[in-house]
Amino acid sequence: MVERKAVGSRDLSNAWPAMSIVQAHAALTAPGAPFEMETLDIRGVPTRTWKNAPPTLAHVFAAGRAHDDKVFLVHDDERVTFEAFGRATLALAARLRADGIVKGDRVAVVMRNLPEWPVAFFAAALCGAIVTPLNAWWTGGELEYGLVDSGAKLLIVDAERLARLTEHLPATAIEHVYVARAVDEYSEPFANPLIVRLEGIIGAPMSWADLPAGELPPVDLVPEDDATIFYTSGTTGKPKGALGTHRNIVSNIMASAISAARTYLRRGEMPSVPDPAAPQKATLLSVPFFHATGCHAVMSPSLFAGAKLVMMKKWDAERAMALIERERVTGCGGVPTIAWQIIEHSARANYDLSSLESVSYGGAPSAPELVRQIKANFPKSQPGNGWGMTETSATFTHHMGEDYEHRPDSCGPPVPVCDLKVVDASGNALPPGEIGELWGKGPNVVKGYWNKPEASAETFTDGWVHTGDLARLDEEGFCFILDRAKDMLIRGGENIYCVEVENALYEHDAVMDAAIVARPHKSLGEEPAAVVTLSPGATATADELRAFVASRLAAFKVPVEVRFWDGPLPRNANGKIVKTELRDLFKAA
Known part of the structure; x- marks a missing residue:
């Protein structure tokens, strides 16, 4: 029996939940509904997919340009509109093609969160390249491994990472290097004609609006085309590159939106209709773009929906609160530490944080107490979390609102296009309540590991990814992760x-x-x-x-x-x- 609570001004003491998870998902995904599903054959496996999701990243990019002069990217005092972002992206895509990048080539992106990061990502994607973001915190040797393993042909890097990588470049297949924000102490590498300043191609962010309108590269893209390689640490000590498709990535755009709509139905209310005149949504970005969460679950959906992304060079709780106030941020989170530091900060009362509508996170264990603290300190904000992994292209389960308050130790149910099961050591499905290894299946599960057929065979079976997590499912399908089978x-x-x-x-x-x-x-x-x-x-x-x-x-x-x-x-x-x-x-x- 769950605790009954009042939500807003409406007494739900006898109404929660007004609709089961199955009923809510059925209503939201019915034929003709915005979240309608269809079953397609993907690599020989019948798979439920979002019928109305944008087919590829090129379609996501095109949708972003429609937001025109709204601000898309904020970094310190730099403000980049959707149109300026689009122009810079197309200018960079033209240069990539001029430097020989063709469909299937790997383009590595190695930099911290900067406005140049999404430009690099989408420019490479529009060329049909397989974008390979590498962890900006890695050492030079670790970065060399990623470049060599992926066979990357071109590198887009910030100056700090270039300094870390310069001595390792001869061991790689890199033919061209574009360097963002290079300063005098990094001038020596420019004696190499293959290393050029990114600003020489697209200019500085504040000048992107002055670039020509540009044209899309004449590259045919389909949903099952390879799109990204994101590296995940391996049990042998060497990272493995998860090979994702365009469909894997764009599935996130529908996944988070349907969770909010489901919360309304669970209350017995109709989901709200988006108001074009409403204030722009804005997210304080506290996770790196080089993670599947930052790239797939935040960046692409924000571009598609016209939401603003506010970046920070380095996490600082008081600076974050100042940005929430200045930019009227509606969503923040990332990992639990972000929420805790804001809640417990001695200067919190000095800032207007009333714009916050959601404080959500994932990627790390979190205490049920955090859910209660979010509700107590941000009463207008909905707490939320979710579960996913690099191999699921970010969001697989999503949990928010009253459901999260009632089950704070769960990561939520899977989104409607995804399936979860708990299996025993032989791979046999276990009934609700039993503990075993968690397996997941859906249109967001990657194809496998780049050039590692044995590791792929161990992890992927008929469309199911073996997560390595020990979990149980309850009768409604809510997932409770208890431990990790992998070390x-x-x-x-x-x-x-x-x-x-x-x-x-x-x-x-x-x-x-x-x-x-x-x-x-x-x-x-x-x-x-x-x-x-x-x-x-x-x-x-x-x-x-x-x-x-x-x-x-x-x-x-x-x-x-x-x-x-x-x-x-x-x-x-x-x-x-x-x-x-x-x-x-x-x-x-």
Whole structure:
């Protein structure tokens, strides 16, 4: 029995829920409805799809241009309209084609959140290239791996990443490099004729409106064409490139919209009709574009719907509140730490945050208490979360409003075009309430891993992705993720596969045994901690080992704490380290 609550001025004490999830989805996806579905054969698998979704990223781009002089991108004092963005994108696409980029080529994008990032992404996509965003926090060696593994032909990079990558470029297949926001200390690489300033092609963001209107590249695109490679960490320590199609990506555009409509029906109300005269929606972007969430679940839907994206160079809670006030931001979130830091900030009362309509997040464990705090501190805002992974092109389940308040420990039900099942070790589906591995199927599940057929065969079966998450489903289909079958932790939305960090520790001469476990963290969810046994007679300090890992891996993977263990680490009969015992070391941290 769920707690009955009043919503707004309407007493729902005897009405919640007014409609079941099945009934709500049936009403919203009925023939002729905006969210109508159809079943198509995709790579031999019958798959439900959104009938009215834009077919490709080119259609998303075209829809964005219709928003004309509305502001699309905000970065510090830079403001870029939808039309200016469109002109810059087409100018860059023309240069990409002039430099030999054809359909199927890989174009890597390596930069922090800047207005140039979505321009680079859509310019490459319009050319039919497979856009390959790489994690801007990676080290030079990690970035080299991504460029080599993808076989990227052209690199669009910001100056900071170029400095990190310059010595690694000779090992790659990169033929051209476009550098955004290069400053004097990065002038030396321009002696290489293959490295040019991006500003020399499209100018600075504030001048994009003065570019010619441009024309779409004459490239035929269809929904099943390859569109992106997003890298996800692998259990072997080497990232795997998830190969996504145009259909995978555009499925997100309908996924979040239907969740809001479902909430109305669950209340017994009709979904609101969009008002063209209403104030523009605006999102404070606190997740990177190089994540599937930032790219697929935020950037593309915002472009399609005419919403404003407000970027920050670096997360700062007070700066975020100032931007929410200045830009009348309607949605923020990203990962739970964002919400916690705003809620608990001592200066929160100094800012007008009344424009917020939603505070939603995903990508990291979150406490039910956070749901209650959002409702208490932002009464006009709906809390929301969801679940997805790189292999599902972001959104797979979505959870918001009263449903989230009633089931704060769930990540919600799957969106209507998607299916979830919980299976046993043999792949047999289990009944509601039983715990097993979570599998998902839908039009957003990627084709597989780039050039890794064995890994693809292990992870994808007849359209189903094996998530590695241990979960249960209730009678209504709400998903409850309980643990991860893969040895992975999530720090503020960043996946960290423990074996990768353990392998880095093992490279140190003094380390004989090592294990990475999750140390609980209130806002980040969890963070990596290490337990290490040193070789007999060897010495090393915790700071030394942390610095050693930092020289090899991105900063977010570096253990926040190192504890030393006397003797070999505890193992079970199969020789695997018993991490449950090691996690107890950090429970009080």
